[in-house]
Amino acid sequence: MFFAEGRNRTEAVNTPMREILRHLDRWQRQSEEIALATVVAVSGSAPRPSGARLLMTRSGRMVGSVSGGCVESDVYERALRVLDDGRPALARYSGSDEEWGFAVGLACGGVIDVLIEPFAADVAWQALRAALEADHSVALCVALAPEALCGRRVAVLSDGVCVGGIDASLDAAALAAATALLTDGGSVVFEAPWHGGSARLFVEAFPRPLRLYIVGATHTAIPLCRMAALLGYRVHVIDARSLFATDERFPDAEEVLQIWPDEALDPGTLDANAHVVTLTHDPKFDLPVLAQALRSEAGYIGALGSRTTHRRRLTRLREQGFDPAQLARIRTPVGLDIGARTPEEIALSILAEMVAARRGRDGRPLVERRGPIHGDA
Numbered sequence: 001m002f003f004a005e006g007r008n009r010t011e012a013v014n015t016p017m018r019e020i021l022r023h024l025d026r027w028q029r030q031s032e033e034i035a036l037a038t039v040v041a042v043s044g045s046a047p048r049p050s051g052a053r054l055l056m057t058r059s060g061r062m063v064g065s066v067s068g069g070c071v072e073s074d075v076y077e078r079a080l081r082v083l084d085d086g087r088p089a090l091a092r093y094s095g096s097d098e099e100w101g102f103a104v105g106l107a108c109g110g111v112i113d114v115l116i117e118p119f120a121a122d123v124a125w126q127a128l129r130a131a132l133e134a135d136h137s138v139a140l141c142v143a144l145a146p147e148a149l150c151g152r153r154v155a156v157l158s159d160g161v162c163v164g165g166i167d168a169s170l171d172a173a174a175l176a177a178a179t180a181l182l183t184d185g186g187s188v189v190f191e192a193p194w195h196g197g198s199a200r201l202f203v204e205a206f207p208r209p210l211r212l213y214i215v216g217a218t219h220t221a222i223p224l225c226r227m228a229a230l231l232g233y234r235v236h237v238i239d240a241r242s243l244f245a246t247d248e249r250f251p252d253a254e255e256v257l258q259i260w261p262d263e264a265l266d267p268g269t270l271d272a273n274a275h276v277v278t279l280t281h282d283p284k285f286d287l288p289v290l291a292q293a294l295r296s297e298a299g300y301i302g303a304l305g306s307r308t309t310h311r312r313r314l315t316r317l318r319e320q321g322f323d324p325a326q327l328a329r330i331r332t333p334v335g336l337d338i339g340a341r342t343p344e345e346i347a348l349s350i351l352a353e354m355v356a357a358r359r360g361r362d363g364r365p366l367v368e369r370r371g372p373i374h375g376d377a
Contacts, residue, residue, distance in 0.1 A: 035079035044110035088117035088151035124164030139178035181205035216280035262288035270296035302334035
């Protein structure tokens with residue numbers, strides 16, 4: 001976390017775009033002059049990924065982080081100059097750059113490019129905000145180079161509509177790059193031909209929010225809901241037992257539903273961003289939910305219980321016509337093997353497996369990994 005001297009302060013780290021927009025709205029109402037810094041490219045090891053943001057005001061208020069504290073002071077000084085002249089700037093920081101030395105460079109040895117721009121609520125930003133508020137996927141494309149284009153942006157909506165624009169000869173390339181990212185999210189920097197040379201563009205996509213459906217308002221469900229919400233999941237707790245499924249027990253949930261689980265889950269709405277976890281051990285709850293989840297495109301299906309319990313589940317599900325490939329989607333015993341005993345540890349184990357499954361990892365210790373820690377290999 002970055003703490004600047006004096007009145008400068010950071011209110012959050014790893015701040016999601018929705019939170020950034022919330023602070024932007026508040027600060028605009030307070031007539032603040034605002035600058036926005038975004039990590040647009042990362043090479044080697046770096047503390048923050050592409051898309052990390054630091055929101056700053058001339059008065060010294062800050063939200064977010066672009067490096068975890070390594071370069072924020074310099075970014076803020078540059079932001080003040082950007083606010084003075086009204087033009088975006090692209091800064092590169094390197095752990096081996098002698099110009100910055102140890103005090104300002106990246107201690108991890110990587111290289112990051114940071115776009116620093118005066119914030120303006122243009123039509124692209126307004127479209128981005130509206131899509132995020134409606135839980136629709138959306139992408140934002142920003143020009144980095146040449147200087148004449150730097151800071152121009154276009155938002156690409158889930159239906160392919162573009163709002164705003166960079167340049168008539170570049171918007172089609174931006175649309176293609178954004179469309180490729182809309183389902184799974186992520187970011188990319190690419191070059192496209194422009195007026196006999198090339199333009200460099202940054203695209204970041206924001207897919208529909210991750211959703212977690214917890215079936216069974218048990219003791220484990222409480223920390224699982226809380227931890228998942230911290231990771232950005234929209235959590236839905238489902239249990240027909242009104243004594244357990246209450247807002248008081250699950251203040252971090254998007255909704256708490258006191259209905260039978262199979263009534264709450266619609267296979268048609270469970271896409272790859274949906275995660276379903278049953279915690280009841282009770283077949284009258286588990287079986288209908290697992291059947292609904294298996295009929296869907298849910299990205300993760302987990303069920304608490306022993307192998308013996310699960311064998312009985314599989315028998316019943318096979319009788320309903322599910323084949324071995326479909327049944328293999330159910331993760332039981334749910335979670336990674338971390339020796340979990342308490343409800344909090346079990347919740348951590350489940351969440352760790354959910355993240356590993358979404359990222360295509362096997363959950364092994366990082367010390368055993370070969371190659372870059374954050375790479376795909």
